[in-house]
Amino acid sequence: MTDPQVFETIYHEHKNFVYNLCLHYTLNEEDAQDITQEVFVKVHQHLQQFTPEKALLKTWIGRITIHQCLDFLKARKTKKRFGFISSLFQKQSNEPIATALNYHHPGVAAEDKEGLNRLLQIIWSLPANQQTVIILSKMEERSQKEVAELMNLSIKAVESLLQRAKENIRKKLTNTEGL
Amino acid sequence: MNIDQKLEQLKQVQQVEAPHFLLTRIRQRIDNIHHAEAPLKWRWAFVSVGVLLLVLNLSIFLKVNKDRKQQPGIESYINAMNLSTSNDIYHE
Numbered sequence: 001m002t003d004p005q006v007f008e009t010i011y012h013e014h015k016n017f018v019y020n021l022c023l024h025y026t027l028n029e030e031d032a033q034d035i036t037q038e039v040f041v042k043v044h045q046h047l048q049q050f051t052p053e054k055a056l057l058k059t060w061i062g063r064i065t066i067h068q069c070l071d072f073l074k075a076r077k078t079k080k081r082f083g084f085i086s087s088l089f090q091k092q093s094n095e096p097i098a099t100a101l102n103y104h105h106p107g108v109a110a111e112d113k114e115g116l117n118r119l120l121q122i123i124w125s126l127p128a129n130q131q132t133v134i135i136l137s138k139m140e141e142r143s144q145k146e147v148a149e150l151m152n153l154s155i156k157a158v159e160s161l162l163q164r165a166k167e168n169i170r171k172k173l174t175n176t177e178g179l
Numbered sequence: 180m181n182i183d184q185k186l187e188q189l190k191q192v193q194q195v196e197a198p199h200f201l202l203t204r205i206r207q208r209i210d211n212i213h214h215a216e217a218p219l220k221w222r223w224a225f226v227s228v229g230v231l232l233l234v235l236n237l238s239i240f241l242k243v244n245k246d247r248k249q250q251p252g253i254e255s256y257i258n259a260m261n262l263s264t265s266n267d268i269y270h271e
Contacts, residue, residue: 019197
């Protein structure tokens with residue numbers, strides 16, 4: 001059983017890190033709030049299993065957050081894929097399917113939204129590990145060592161993932177600009 | 180195209196404060212999980228009732244099988260009563 005005071009201290013120390021990471025993945029306040037809640041419920045449930053010798057608490061919480069966000073995005077993509085079939089049987093669906101086009105990231109100023117929109121859309125379409133590496137190194141501005149620890153990879157693997165992600169972004173940007 | 184320069188745009192995304200109500204919601208969810216869990220006493224009670232029922236069923240099944248084995252077969256009845264086992268009713 002986790003001591004409530006210990007849990008609250010952990011929450012206050014990591015809430016902004018978790019919430020912002022969730023926002024970068026979901027680009028949506030409501031979803032980010034839901035995932036942040038799930039992350040801290042998991043932290044509360046599994047805090048006994050945390051071993052400080054293996055990783056820092058922040059790294060451990062970061063990994064839980066990344067997994068939770070990727071699971072959420074995967075579930076949303078599946079829902080979107082089957083959305084067409086379910087729409088044949090349901091006349092009206094009240095649940096909106098969020099896309100990068102209708103995102104609402106509170107950290108993005110209205111005047112920057114236009115320019116960032118396309119870039120965020122491209123990052124969204126990347127494979128999960130490339131998306132994670134871009135979010136952590138470019139949006140969260142973490143060092144390669146920190147990214148490697150958070151993703152449980154070697155620094156070399158992170159470097160190669162980053163290169164591949166950049167190459168993919170470059171190709172997609174050229175394609176859209178060429179049109 | 181300089182992709183690094185393009186990705187620099189992502190630094191315009193500012194860090195945001197987590198809403199204050201989140202902790203209350205998290206506490207509520209944790210409490211709900213604890214309430215949903217059955218107490219240890221009840222869990223043991225369910226397990227012991229389950230084991231008891233299983234043992235009872237098993238013992239009845241074994242007893243019925245044993246009685247069935249001890250019963251004389253139909254052959255011994257036929258022999259004792261001198262009944263014919265032939266289907267030939269005209270004794271040709």
